[in-house]
Amino acid sequence: MSDLIARALPVYGLPPDTPLTLLNRSENETWRAGPLVLRLHRQGYHTKAEIASELAWLGALQDLPGLNTVRPLTGAQGLVTEVDGRFLVAFAPIPGQELQPGDDLARWFAPLGEITARLHLHARKWTPPPGFTRKRWDVETILGPHPHWGPWRQAQGLDPQAEALLSRATEALAARLTAYGTGPKVFGLIHADLRLANLMVDGDTLSVLDFDDCGFSWWVYDLAAALSFYETDPRLPDLIARWVDGYTRIAPLRAEDRAMIPSLIFLRRVLLTAWLSTRADSDTAQALGGPAYTQGTLQLAERYLTDGLRDFHP
Structure with a gap:
C-alpha cells in the first residue's frame, strides 16, 4: 500500500520521496506522510458520498468551543482523493498520545462525557448538506x-452451547432496543467510535479523532463505544458514572436513556465480537481478538440475561 500512498502524495503537494510511516491498520490504514496524516479506506466499506458526508460534518465541527477534533485537509481532488479505485483523505496531525486502557481513565471520562454532549447538541441542530449519507447502527x-x-x-x-446462549441474549437485547425505538429523542447522528484509540491526550486537552464510523444510532451508544474492548473491566461502573456526570453538565440525559446504557454496552460488545472475526487482518484483531474475547462476551451475555448488567446502571 505504500506505493499507492506515494502516488497520492502529489495530490497534496508533497514530493514523491516524502517519508511514509504506517501508523495503524484497523478498518482502514492510517499513514503519516510528512506533515500530513493520510487515511486509506478499506475497499467496499464506505462509498465516496459517505466519506464526503463524514468530512462535511467534521468540517462543521471545527473551532466549536469546548470541542477539539481532527481537521480534514483539501487536496487537488477536493476532500476525497481517489487513486486506483481507492479513496484517501488527509488530516492535520494532532499532538499528544492516544489514551490507553492502562491510563488513568477516571480522569478523562467526565471530559469525554462533556465532549460527547457537545457533539450531540451540534448534531441535533445541524442541517446536513444535500446528499448527506451515513450508515445506520x-x-x-x-x-x-x-x-x-x-x-x-x-x-x-x-x-453450539455458547451460540445458543448468545442467541438468547441478543434476542432479549433486540427486543429492548426495539421497544426503546429510534425517535429523535433517542437516536441521531453520532461519532459511533469514541474508543480510546480515537482519543488523543495532550496535557489537559482531549481531542477526538476518526469519524470514519459516524452515523445514525442511539445517542447513548457513544458511551458504549468509548468502552470498547474492555467491557469486562472492573472500572466500568465508575467510568460510566463519570461520563454521565460530564455529559449532564452540558446536556440533559433522561432516565430512560440511562436505563439503556447496559444494553448498548452489550450491543457494542457483540458488534466488536463479530468485527474481530471479519477483520482478522487488523492490528486490533491481532492484539485483542480470538476465543478469549469471545469468552468475555459470553460472560456478559450470561449476566445480561440474569440481571441486565445492573452494575452498569449509572
Whole structure:
C-alpha cells in the first residue's frame, strides 16, 4: 500500500520521496506522510458520498468551543482523493498520545462525557448538506442477517452451547432496543467510535479523532463505544458514572436513556465480537481478538440475561 500512498502524495503537494510511516491498520490504514496524516479506506466499506458526508460534518465541527477534533485537509481532488479505485483523505496531525486502557481513565471520562454532549447538541441542530449519507447502527444493521461488520456467529471460540446462549441474549437485547425505538429523542447522528484509540491526550486537552464510523444510532451508544474492548473491566461502573456526570453538565440525559446504557454496552460488545472475526487482518484483531474475547462476551451475555448488567446502571 505504500506505493499507492506515494502516488497520492502529489495530490497534496508533497514530493514523491516524502517519508511514509504506517501508523495503524484497523478498518482502514492510517499513514503519516510528512506533515500530513493520510487515511486509506478499506475497499467496499464506505462509498465516496459517505466519506464526503463524514468530512462535511467534521468540517462543521471545527473551532466549536469546548470541542477539539481532527481537521480534514483539501487536496487537488477536493476532500476525497481517489487513486486506483481507492479513496484517501488527509488530516492535520494532532499532538499528544492516544489514551490507553492502562491510563488513568477516571480522569478523562467526565471530559469525554462533556465532549460527547457537545457533539450531540451540534448534531441535533445541524442541517446536513444535500446528499448527506451515513450508515445506520441499529438492530437490523448490527444484529440482523446482513450486519455491517459481519455476523457474531462467526466469532472464534463459539461452540453450539455458547451460540445458543448468545442467541438468547441478543434476542432479549433486540427486543429492548426495539421497544426503546429510534425517535429523535433517542437516536441521531453520532461519532459511533469514541474508543480510546480515537482519543488523543495532550496535557489537559482531549481531542477526538476518526469519524470514519459516524452515523445514525442511539445517542447513548457513544458511551458504549468509548468502552470498547474492555467491557469486562472492573472500572466500568465508575467510568460510566463519570461520563454521565460530564455529559449532564452540558446536556440533559433522561432516565430512560440511562436505563439503556447496559444494553448498548452489550450491543457494542457483540458488534466488536463479530468485527474481530471479519477483520482478522487488523492490528486490533491481532492484539485483542480470538476465543478469549469471545469468552468475555459470553460472560456478559450470561449476566445480561440474569440481571441486565445492573452494575452498569449509572
